[in-house]
Amino acid sequence: MEGSKAFVLQHGGKASFFDCHRQFLPLNHPYRRQKDKFKKGVIERSPPPPRLSGDVIQNRVNSLPDIVFGTTSGKQTIPGFGVHHNWWLKDLRLPDGYASNIARAVSVEDCKFFGLKSHDCHILMQRLIPIAFRDILPKAVWDELTELSHFFRDITAIILFVDNIEILEKNIIETICKLEKIFPPGFFDSMDHLPIHIAYEAKVGGPVQYRWMYPFERFLFYLKKKVQNKASVEGSIVEAYIIEEISTFCSHHFEPQIPIRLNKVPRNDDGGNIEPMGRISIFTHSGRPFGRIPHRRIMSNEEYSAAHIYVLLNSYVEKNEVEERIYQIAQGPGRTVQSYKGYFVNGFKFHTHDYGRDRKTLNSGVWVKGSCYNEYESDYYNLLNEVLQLEYFGVGNNIILFKCEWFDTNKGIRVHPQNGHIEIHPKSRLASNDPFILALQAQQQEDDISRPLEILPTTELDDPCLLFDSNHIVELDENELQHLVQPSREDEEEEEEDEEEDEDEDENENNKDDDSDDD
Incomplete structure (x- = not known):
């Protein structure tokens, strides 16, 4: 622990890295001058410790003696654990391929998780912690846990930019200093100190997917x-x-049509690219339906008009396209459509809301990226109600549309201004006459690119009553307060009577002891 300012707790004997992170802040940062929020009466003036070279670290590791690890401790339980906790993970459903069935790993009787994979732990840390504690903790505490969660989400992204890594390197110092205002010194061991150096390692070594142990x-x-x-x-x-x-x-010498491990079809295969064969581009989108024999039905006049207009607005025709192909799409589709239960597209699996109501995975959520980001347009979120195949004139001129139920982008969706956390009100619907989108436009999650925002210092954690529940605070008038401070005459008389009864009992016990001695 050389140069880290770590210390050993006096009573617990545990190595603590509490208040070892203010030295990484800028010299003019306000947290450095706070005497009562970290170690009592300590102002941090020292610069950060120098980074050791690879040769120095290797020599120190080689000089370490052999250490025998392992301690045994009895089963320790926390009073009330599992009784007042929210085991909402038991009913959690995630998209197919996003994570394993986390609900199956929850044991309500033992209040534990069993059989979690490493990827599931990443999902809990990076995605579910902000959701789990949103309505439980005070806003200031929840903000800091969300900042920590988003740091690990951004640092493990597939695509990292140097500018974003430098922002993450500053943010994690700020976040851990804020956590030191919340948690006791015993919480901060060496594992809670290591995130300080993760951003620098990513800048030097590249994305973490090529360096971690999994x-x-x-x-x-x-x-x-x-x-x-x-x-x-x-x-x-x-x-x-x-x-x-x-x-x-x-x-490698087998025929291409023979299925082997090298040409294994992906989990959510959408069928690959489709040859144009003289058709316009909107009829050549890749995708593959699944389920039993599709159900055929007739569209209503409102559905027919909305679907046809949407297809026309999203069609792109080259200048050299012949009039016959333009005439085929201008005539409109047939009123009889095929309805499927699900569809594979863009590497995702989608199924209708009714079909997936009793399934373990939830694939009916659809995210449509906005064409431009300004004050008038944003991303759209909806539930998939039906997968329809429209048939136009001509051979192979088919289009897959998703009929969706949109959430209200103004009242039902709220985006956190600092961390970008999105909250969707499940009962808020958008009154719209345009329920259709092309299957190619449907997504389930955002691209894995790090986009961090700079974290600023806050004074919300300086409130000494932050962790108190305000629901249990009751206002008292002067008479009630005086009654609590100065007990009434009746209370004093009752106390005197209790003392006299105790004295009488002691005398009776002493008399009994004397009688037994005489015998």
């Missing part, structure tokens, strides 16, 4: 499954791995 752990688990002879574990793994290498090399 691919190696998965590959080790893959090798362990190859063990058939437990008496010779290493030889069994080597033999199975060589056979797999040979079979993979030979599979």
